[in-house]
Every structure is written in C-alpha cells, then in structure tokens.
Amino acid sequence: MSIQSEINPYLPYPVIIDDIIVESEDGNLKTFKFVFENKADEEKWQHVAGQFAMLSIAGQGEIPIGIASSPSEKGYLLFTVNRAGKVTTALHQMKIGDRMGIRGPMGNGFPIDTELKGKNIVIISGGFAFTTLRATLLYMLANRSDYGNITVIYGSRTPGMLLYRDELAEWAKRDDLDIHITVDAEAEGWNGLVGFVPTIAADVAPPADNAAALICGPPIMIKFTMPPLEKIGWNDDQVYLSLENRMKCGVGHCLHCNVGPTLVCKDGPVFTRSQVKDLPLEY
Amino acid sequence: MKTLKLSNDELQGWLASWQQKHAIYAPQLGTDASKPQFHDWALLDGDEMPQLPTGVVKNSIKRFYLPQPQTMGTFSIDKRQADAFIIKETLPDSAKKQILLGARPCDARAILLKNQILASDPYFQAAREKNIVVGVTCSDQAPTCFCHKTGASPLAFIGMDIALSQTDEGWLAEIITPRGEELAGNGAEASEAKIAELKEKRDAIKQCSPAHGFKEQPMQEMYDAPLWQGLSDRCISCGTCTFLCPTCTCFDIQDETSGNTGRRIRIWDSCMTALFTAHTSGHNPRGTKLSRVRQRFMHKLKYYPDDYGPLYCVGCGRCVRDCPTNIDIREVIEDLQS
Amino acid sequence: MNKIGEHIRQRAAELLESREIDAFIGFRQGSLPMTTQHYVARSAAEAQNLVWNSFCVLNPTNILPSLLKSFEPPRRPGDPLPDDLPKVGIAVTGCWSRNLAIQFQENQASRKRVIAIGLPCTGMSDRRQILAQTGEMVTEVSETAEDLYFTGGTVASLKRTEILRPNCASCVHPQPVARIMTEVIEGDCINNDAAGRFAEVEEIEAKDSDGRWDWFSSEFSACIRCYSCRNACPLCYCPTCFVDDAKPQWVGKGLNSSDTSIFHILRAYHCAGRCTDCGSCEAACPMGLRLRLLTKKLDKDVVDMFDSEAGVEPFKPLPLSTYSQADPQPFIVQPSHSKGEDS
Numbered sequence: 001m002s003i004q005s006e007i008n009p010y011l012p013y014p015v016i017i018d019d020i021i022v023e024s025e026d027g028n029l030k031t032f033k034f035v036f037e038n039k040a041d042e043e044k045w046q047h048v049a050g051q052f053a054m055l056s057i058a059g060q061g062e063i064p065i066g067i068a069s070s071p072s073e074k075g076y077l078l079f080t081v082n083r084a085g086k087v088t089t090a091l092h093q094m095k096i097g098d099r100m101g102i103r104g105p106m107g108n109g110f111p112i113d114t115e116l117k118g119k120n121i122v123i124i125s126g127g128f129a130f131t132t133l134r135a136t137l138l139y140m141l142a143n144r145s146d147y148g149n150i151t152v153i154y155g156s157r158t159p160g161m162l163l164y165r166d167e168l169a170e171w172a173k174r175d176d177l178d179i180h181i182t183v184d185a186e187a188e189g190w191n192g193l194v195g196f197v198p199t200i201a202a203d204v205a206p207p208a209d210n211a212a213a214l215i216c217g218p219p220i221m222i223k224f225t226m227p228p229l230e231k232i233g234w235n236d237d238q239v240y241l242s243l244e245n246r247m248k249c250g251v252g253h254c255l256h257c258n259v260g261p262t263l264v265c266k267d268g269p270v271f272t273r274s275q276v277k278d279l280p281l282e283y
Numbered sequence: 284m285k286t287l288k289l290s291n292d293e294l295q296g297w298l299a300s301w302q303q304k305h306a307i308y309a310p311q312l313g314t315d316a317s318k319p320q321f322h323d324w325a326l327l328d329g330d331e332m333p334q335l336p337t338g339v340v341k342n343s344i345k346r347f348y349l350p351q352p353q354t355m356g357t358f359s360i361d362k363r364q365a366d367a368f369i370i371k372e373t374l375p376d377s378a379k380k381q382i383l384l385g386a387r388p389c390d391a392r393a394i395l396l397k398n399q400i401l402a403s404d405p406y407f408q409a410a411r412e413k414n415i416v417v418g419v420t421c422s423d424q425a426p427t428c429f430c431h432k433t434g435a436s437p438l439a440f441i442g443m444d445i446a447l448s449q450t451d452e453g454w455l456a457e458i459i460t461p462r463g464e465e466l467a468g469n470g471a472e473a474s475e476a477k478i479a480e481l482k483e484k485r486d487a488i489k490q491c492s493p494a495h496g497f498k499e500q501p502m503q504e505m506y507d508a509p510l511w512q513g514l515s516d517r518c519i520s521c522g523t524c525t526f527l528c529p530t531c532t533c534f535d536i537q538d539e540t541s542g543n544t545g546r547r548i549r550i551w552d553s554c555m556t557a558l559f560t561a562h563t564s565g566h567n568p569r570g571t572k573l574s575r576v577r578q579r580f581m582h583k584l585k586y587y588p589d590d591y592g593p594l595y596c597v598g599c600g601r602c603v604r605d606c607p608t609n610i611d612i613r614e615v616i617e618d619l620q621s
Numbered sequence: 622m623n624k625i626g627e628h629i630r631q632r633a634a635e636l637l638e639s640r641e642i643d644a645f646i647g648f649r650q651g652s653l654p655m656t657t658q659h660y661v662a663r664s665a666a667e668a669q670n671l672v673w674n675s676f677c678v679l680n681p682t683n684i685l686p687s688l689l690k691s692f693e694p695p696r697r698p699g700d701p702l703p704d705d706l707p708k709v710g711i712a713v714t715g716c717w718s719r720n721l722a723i724q725f726q727e728n729q730a731s732r733k734r735v736i737a738i739g740l741p742c743t744g745m746s747d748r749r750q751i752l753a754q755t756g757e758m759v760t761e762v763s764e765t766a767e768d769l770y771f772t773g774g775t776v777a778s779l780k781r782t783e784i785l786r787p788n789c790a791s792c793v794h795p796q797p798v799a800r801i802m803t804e805v806i807e808g809d810c811i812n813n814d815a816a817g818r819f820a821e822v823e824e825i826e827a828k829d830s831d832g833r834w835d836w837f838s839s840e841f842s843a844c845i846r847c848y849s850c851r852n853a854c855p856l857c858y859c860p861t862c863f864v865d866d867a868k869p870q871w872v873g874k875g876l877n878s879s880d881t882s883i884f885h886i887l888r889a890y891h892c893a894g895r896c897t898d899c900g901s902c903e904a905a906c907p908m909g910l911r912l913r914l915l916t917k918k919l920d921k922d923v924v925d926m927f928d929s930e931a932g933v934e935p936f937k938p939l940p941l942s943t944y945s946q947a948d949p950q951p952f953i954v955q956p957s958h959s960k961g962e963d964s
Contacts, residue, residue, distance in 0.1 A: 007403075007405070008372055008374075008405045009403065009405075010355050010356070010372075010405075010406075010536075010547075011356065011370055011372055012370060014368070014369050056370070057368070058358040058360060058368045058369070058370055058538065058545060058547070059358070059360045059368075059538050059540045059545045060538060061536070061537065061538050062536065084563040084564065085563035085867065085868060086867055086868050086870070088563075089868075098368075099367065099368045099369070100368060101368070101369070101370060244562070245560065245562075245568060246559070246560050246561065246562055248534070248535055248536045248552075249534075249536065251403070252400070253400060253401055253403075253404050253532070253534075254533055254534050254535070254536070254549075254552070255400070255532060255533045255554070255582075256533065256535075256552070256559060256560065258578075258582070258586070259568070260502065260506070260581070260586065261502065261585070261586040261589055261590065280502075280506055281568075282560075282568040282569055282574065282578075283568050315839070318840075318843075318909070319749065319750075319753070319908075319909030320753050321753075321909070336757065337756075337757060337758060338757060341908075351845075351875075351876060352875045352876065425757045425758065426653065426654070426757065426758065426759070426760055426773075427653065427757075516659070516660075516661050516684065516688075517658050517659040517660070517684070519679075519683070519849065519852040519853050519905065520852055521847045521848060521849035521852045521853070521905060521907075522847050522848075523847050523849055523905075523907040526845050526847055526907070527907065535874065537873070537874050537875065539873060539875065539877075548875055550874055550875050550876075553847075556865075558865055558867075603652070603653065604653070605907040607679060607849055607853055607904060607905035607906075607907070608658055608659055608679060608905075609651035609652055609653065609656040609657065609658045610658075611651075611652035611653070613652070614652055
C-alpha cells in the first residue's frame with residue numbers, strides 16, 4: 001500500500017530540459033531551461049528573485065542553485081550551473097528533452113516587493129554569481145516604475161566568461177538603466193571597461209541616499225567593494241548579500257547550512273551586511 | 284490522566300495482548316555471548332517485561348523516528364519507463380503501529396525537542412504516528428545520567444503515551460494520551476496515596492533542576508570561550524556523540540542505484556566531520572576541528588535554546604559514556620556557566 | 622604505576638620549564654571512573670595534571686603530527702621549514718614507540734622535534750569489559766600493581782591480569798624501541814609467552830571459508846560507520862580517506878553490509894605491516910567491534926611472509942613499502958614443482 005503525504009517538501013516536481021545554453025568560453029557554465037511536466041506544479045510554483053531551488057537528478061543527487069529566471073518570466077525556469085561536483089557534472093551531461101526534478105522555491109529572496117521599492121538600486125556582481133541578480137534585474141525592469149535609478153556593475157575575468165551576453169548588449173541600449181560591464185584585463189575585441197569590480201564600483205556607485213546595494217560575488221570582491229561604498233556614506237543596513245553554504249534538504253531540517261543560530265536555507269540566503277556581521281565567520 | 288495500579292502479572296497480560304496486534308520493540312541484552320554485551324533495542328519475542336538496566340541503553344529511540352537509513356522515495360533510471368527519474372514517495376506506514384516499550388524519560392523528551400525542528404517533515408511525523416511510547420521512568424540514575432540538570436526529570440512522562448513506574452508491589456501505569464488509553468488494558472485505579480507519593484518525588488526533583496542561563500549569555504562570549512581549544516585537542520572527530528545522541532537530528536541525503544532502479548535515502552550525518560560543511564570548491568566554513576567541536580555544543584547549548592527555550596540535550600549521558608576521548612558535556616556546561 | 626606517573630610529571634615539568642619542549646603529550650584523569658583523556662601540557666604547572674594508570678588506552682602518538690604542525694609557521698608549498706621549530710615531548714610504551722618509529726619513517730613526525738620518554742608497560746584494561754562485570758554503577762576505582770578495586774560496583778575487586786585488553790595480553794614488545802627513545806623510565810613490563818600471541822587469529826583461521834565469512838559478517842554487522850577506529854589510529858592520516866571521497870564515490874554511505882565490509886577490509890589492509898596492535902581502534906569503537914582481529918591477522922601474515930614487525934627495527938624500510946626479489950610472490954610465479962602437476 002502506498003501512502004501519500006499532502007505536502008512533502010522532499011519530492012521534486014518533474015521537469016523537462018527545454019533548452020541548454022553554453023554561457024562561458026570554457027564550457028563550464030551552462031544555463032538550463034526547464035519546463036514543468038505537470039501544469040498543476042507550474043501553477044503552484046511562485047518564486048521571488050534571489051531564491052534558490054534544489055535541482056534533483058534521480059540516481060545522482062541534488063544541488064542547491066539560485067534561480068536565474070525572473071518571476072516575471074512565465075512558463076519556464078532558468079538555472080545557470082557551474083560544473084564542479086558530482087551532480088553538476090551529471091547535469092552538464094544531460095540533453096534537451098531529458099527529465100529531472102526541481103524542489104523549491106527555497107529561502108527568502110531579495111525584499112524586492114517591500115524594502116527595495118521606491119529606492120535607487122545598485123547591483124554589483126562578479127563571476128557566475130550574477131544569476132539571481134539577473135532574475136532581480138529583469139523583475140525590476142518589468143516593474144520599472146516601482147524603483148528609482150538602477151545601476152548595474154558586473155565583471156568577469158574575461159569577456160568570454162560573462163553570462164547572458166546577448167541580454168547585456170540589450171540592457172546597454174536602455175536609457176532607464178545605468179550598466180557597467182568590466183573584465184579583469186585587456187582582451188582582443190573588448191572595447192568595454194577594464195578593471196576589477198571594486199575599482200569600477202568606486203567610480204560609478206550612486207550616492208547612499210535612499211539606495212540599496214545587492215552584492216553577489218566572490219568573498220574577495222565583496223571585501224574590496226565595501227570600503228569605497230562606505231566612503232561615500234553607505235551603511236551595512238543598505239547592503240544585501242547572498243550566502244552559500246552546503247545544504248542537503250533546503251527546508252531547515254538537515255541542519256547542514258547553519259551559520260551560528262541562522263539557517264542559510266530558511267533564514268537566508270539573502271542577508272543585510274549588518275545581519276551577516278553579527279554571525280560567526282562560518283560561511 | 285488516569286493512573287492504574289498493576290501487578291507484574293497484570294502488566295504481562297497487557298504485553299501479551301499487545302503482542303497480538305503490534306510489533307513491540309524493547310531494550311534487550313545481545314544474545315551472542317562472543318560479542319560485547321550491552322542492552323539495545325530489539326523486537327520483543329515473548330510477553331515478559333524485559334529487564335531494563337539502570338540508566339539508558341546503547342541507542343536511543345531515535346532510530347525508530349529517523350531510521351538509519353530512511354528510504355525517502357524510489358525511482359527508475361530506465362529511460363524506457365514512462366516514470367523514469369520520477370521519485371515516488373515511500374512514507375512509513377503510520378497505520379501499522381509499533382510499541383516502544385521501556386523508553387526512558389530522556390529519550391521520550393528528545394523526540395519532542397526534535398519535533399521543533401522537524402514539525403513539517405512528513406517522514407518524522409509519520410513515524411510519530413506509528414510509534415506508541417510506553418515509557419518506564421527511572422527509579423535510579425546511572426553515574427552518567429544528568430537529565431535533572433537539563434530541565435528534565437528521571438520520573439517525567441512527557442513524550443510518552445503510557446508511563447510505567449516501578450513500585451514495591453508492581454507498577455503504576457499513567458495513561459497519558461488517547462493512544463495510551465486505547466492501548467491500556469484493565470487495571471485497578473491507583474490509590475490517592477500512591478499518586479501523591481509519585482507526585483511528591485517529582486516535585487522534589489524539580490527543586491534541584493536549575494535554569495541553564497545560556498539564553499542570557501551573549502553568543503559571541505560563548506563562541507570565543509577558551510575551552511574549545513582543549514576539547515578539540517583531544518576530539519578525534521568520530522561523531523559517536525552525534526550518532527548516539529537522542530536529539531542530534533542532522534542528516535545527509537544520498538541516492539543509491541542498483542541496476543535500473545534506485546532509492547533516495549537519508550542517513551544520519553554528523554557536524555563533527557569536515558565533510559559536513561565542505562563546499563565542492565574546497566572552501567570549508569567549518570574547516571577546523573575546533574570549529575566543529577564548538578558547533579555541536581553551541582547548537583545544543585545556545586542556538587537551539589535561543590530559538591526554542593530548553594537545552595538541546597536531555598541528559599541521557601550516552602555521549603559521556605561512549606566518547607572515546609572522554610569529552611564530557613557536563614563539564615562543558617559547567618565551564619560555560621562559570 | 623604511581624611511581625611512573627610521578628616520573629612523567631616531573632620530567633614533563635622540567636622539559637617545559639627549561640623550554641626544551643613547548644608541549645608534552647600525555648593523559649589526564651577523565652570525568653568518569655576508568656577513563657583518561659589525551660592531554661597536552663604546555664607549562665610546568667599543567668604538567669602536574671598528567672596521570673598514568675591502567676586506562677590510558679588511546680594511542681597518544683595519534684595527536685603528535687597535528688600538534689607538531691600547529692607550531693609550524695604558515696608557508697607556501699615547497700618552502701622549507703625553519704630549523705629551530707619547537708619540540709614536543711611524549712611518553713610512550715612499547716607499541717606506541719613503534720608507532721613513533723613509523724611516523725618518523727613515513728615523515729609524519731620529525732625525529733629532531735620529538736623528545737620521547739620510554740615507559741615500561743604492564744598492560745592496559747578496557748573500561749567497558751570491566752563494566753560488564755561490575756555493572757554501570759561504579760563510582761570510584763583505585764589500583765595496585767596486581768589489582769583494581771571498585772566502589773559502587775557489584776564486584777569489589779578484579780585481578781589486573783584477568784582484565785587485560787586482549788592486545789596487551791598477547792603483546793610481546795612491551796619495551797619501548799630503545800634506539801628512538803630520548804630517555805627511558807625503567808620498570809617491570811608484562812611478560813607474555815610469544816607462542817600464543819596469534820591465538821585469537823588462529824581460532825578464526827581454523828574455520829572453513831564459509832565459517833570465516835559468517836564470523837566476519839556477524840562481527841562487523843553492528844558497525845555504525847562512525848570511523849572512530851580510523852580516527853583513533855595513528856596510521857590513518859590520509860588527507861581524504863577513500864570512504865569520504867565523493868568523486869568518485871568508492872563506497873556507499875549507508876549501512877549496507879557490502880559498504881561496511883569494504884571499509885573494514887580496506888582499513889585493515891592499509892594498516893598491513895604498520896599496525897602495532899596498540900588497541901586504540903577497539904578502545905574507540907562505540908559498538909565494541911573486535912577490529913583488531915583483522916589487523917592482527919595481517920600482522921601475522923607479515924611476520925610469516927616477511928619476518929617483519931612494524932616499527933621494531935626503526936630504520937628498516939616497512940615491508941610493504943619496499944620490494945625485494947626474495948619477497949614471497951606465489952601469485953605471480955608458480956612454484957616450479959606445481960608446474961608439472963598443472964600440465
């Protein structure tokens with residue numbers, strides 16, 4: 001006899017891979033487009049930019065990945081995945097039409113419909129941490145009048161490592177968006193900015209007044225981005241960061257992802273910098 | 284709540300009738316004489332009340348709530364199958380009850396403390412439905428027992444469906460929940476005097492159960508306490524403390540396949556191992572043994588109490604008894620309190 | 622034993638006081654009767670906490686490499702270590718001194734940085750074996766050279782010779798390896814008959830193949846995969862143990878008997894020719910598995926095939942990390958007399 005629970009947060013929704021886009025020149029970053037197999041699951045799914053989900057491959061395991069598609073994009077979900085461990089390697093080997101599972105959405109996401117409304121927003125990102133910020137940016141652009149000035153600073157090692165290059169080009173054309181794309185060093189065919197993200201941020205960051213910063217990137221980038229912001233009056237309550245810790249369940253049960261008293265999966269992954277500063281250095 | 288007075292024969296009568304309908308698990312001494320002898324949970328064959336040692340047995344009743352391993356779902360990886368790669372839920376059959384006979388007050392309480400974390404976990408909740416706890420209170424404490432220092436009591440019945448307390452003449456059976464009511468057989472009501480005597484003993488223990496005081500202590504102060512270094516010097520990261528602990532809940536999820544079928548299982552995991560927090564990139568937020576030793580105690584003594592009130596330790600003393608390097612949580616508590 | 626304890630405290634205090642060493646590894650009294658704790662004394666005052674009794678069962682050389690490392694400055698890979706690094710003192714019995722010899726050979730500890738004090742050893746006792754006889758309610762224990770006395774137990778005293786750990790009862794090298802000792806405390810040692818040293822193993826060897834497999838399956842069925850045995854062992858120092866590897870995952874993580882078996886078989890084989898039968902693995906095992914029987918079997922095989930015992934000759938290469946044409950290799954070269962029979 002099989003018994004079915006009403007809500008089982010461990011059971012993934014079946015999804016089909018609808019498209020795979022190789023994002024980076026080294027082939028290690030791919031964006032996967034998933035569509036739900038069951039209409040009912042799709043209707044249940046409601047996420048906020050900044051949330052994550054468990055990508056689940058039966059026989060291989062699960063991996064928490066930030067959701068790269070905006071809630072305003074309907075009918076599919078996007079995840080950009082770096083090939084690193086067992087599950088992501090298996091995922092990179094999968095093909096369009098293959099079936100797998102998704103559990104979620106999980107975590108809190110950016111307070112995009114509450115605290116961030118009406119503010120000038122600056123998005124600062126480096127490397128492949130740009131994914132949930134893409135979701136955030138698209139959501140803000142879809143609801144453009146809810147926000148003040150939007151500034152984007154995004155950098156990667158080389159031009160070929162930038163994510164969503166077609167979209168970046170489109171965004172550059174918009175006049176309601178101030179976007180600065182940079183690469184670490186001069187490269188052939190690159191006419192844009194050259195320099196590290198913190199340096200660019202120091203040049204173009206907007207005034208702190210009525211503003212919020214969403215920062216996702218390697219720890220070293222975050223570390224060096226803060227001093228120039230602080231110099232022009234930014235404080236830690238205005239800065240939102242997203243933490244990544246190893247996790248297994250994503251719903252606050254397995255207790256893998258705690259940072260002191262806080263669970264990254266439930267209480268996070270998005271925290272203000274002042275919240276993070278109160279936590280032990282275990283992230 | 285009803286309190287019945289039972290002779291040994293009457294209790295045996297209850298057991299015999301339970302045997303007809305349910306599986307009964309109880310602490311029993313291993314039968315293989317060539318192996319180290321200790322009491323542990325096993326299926327009860329006869330209808331006699333098993334002999335319980337003073338204090339706790341090797342494992343807690345955790346394994347009946349978080350089986351090691353628990354199959355969460357099954358799946359096919361055969362692409363030709365229509366349902367390939369879809370995970371099918373395998374919940375424990377909660378209609379088929381089983382009885383945990385002889386659970387101690389510490390173990391029964393531990394399940395309630397765990398429930399704060401696992402309130403929305405369908406597998407744990409199904410197991411709570413399935414398991415009926417017929418506990419036995421402790422008339423004596425072993426040298427490693429310290430439940431009375433964790434806000435609990437050796438005579439407590441919290442978390443039990445029926446609580447049995449041994450008396451000179453036999454047993455007092457307190458029928459606590461409707462499930463206990465359904466399970467209990469016939470018996471004479473205990474006298475007012477007997478009930479009062481038990482209550483008096485309980486009250487006396489409550490008197491010597493101090494508040495832990497960790498909620499008031501600043502987190503950073505406990506986090507930076509000097510004792511972690513000494514503890515981690517001798518800890519060997521085996522995680523025996525976490526495996527034997529009735530409250531430790533952390534688990535890992537793994538997929539196992541054999542041929543074209545597989546199952547997703549969850550297994551006990553331990554914050555004492557470096558892998559617990561290791562990222563694929565190699566970065567490890569708790570990369571040092573010190574940070575892992577500290578994590579276990581901070582969770583039990585600070586993080587959990589801050590969220591829910593009581594210590595996340597029920598004082599069963601299993602970790603004290605079986606830690607190969609004699610790390611004693613009672614000393615840790617005292618050290619942090621002073 | 623009290624005299625040895627006094628001697629250890631005194632020497633550790635002197636060495637720490639004179640700054641000849643920065644730390645001393647020994648034992649201090651545990652929080653329960655019949656327990657001790659590994660203890661690192663870092664001052665002459667702390668050296669007074671050191672104890673020596675029948676319950677010093679965990680191998681102290683296990684924490685030596687990490688303690689030595691803790692004094693090393695951070696440096697880039699390949700950069701040489703400074704010459705004048707702090708030294709560490711350690712008190713060792715016969716088996717532990719052989720582990721020290723292996724640590725020196727395998728570059729896990731530098732001989733220059735270790736002040737080793739050799740101890741005479743009359744064997745150790747296992748608390749759980751005793752509790753099985755006395756009951757759990759023992760509150761105090763005292764000992765003389767011959768006996769242990771209990772308060773609160775169902776038994777008032779036991780003879781030490783009757784409750785020796787099996788590895789101590791079959792030990793034939795209780796004396797520390799003199800060539801690597803800085804100094805030696807003289808005293809009585811246990812004196813076992815070498816003839817019966819492998820009796821435990823021979824008992825299992827005598828079974829037929831099915832019998833041996835049944836024994837193995839049953840013995841290891843209680844394993845909870847906590848890896849205490851590995852972690853308490855000074856021979857296990859791989860940065861990532863094969864059971865912890867995720868890519869590839871060699872062994873399943875559950876309690877499947879084949880996974881458990883693979884762990885135990887491989888663990889034992891990794892110790893072949895290196896194990897000193899110190900009993901640390903069994904002392905650490907929360908489930909009371911007789912892990913030593915596997916490693917002891919390999920000890921026996923190495924003695925039979927290579928006439929070698931781990932660490933006894935401290936500067937001789939370990940039998941399984943070297944090769945000689947005289948090595949037994951019947952699996953490669955069929956003995957000539959059997960050739961005829963085959964054809």
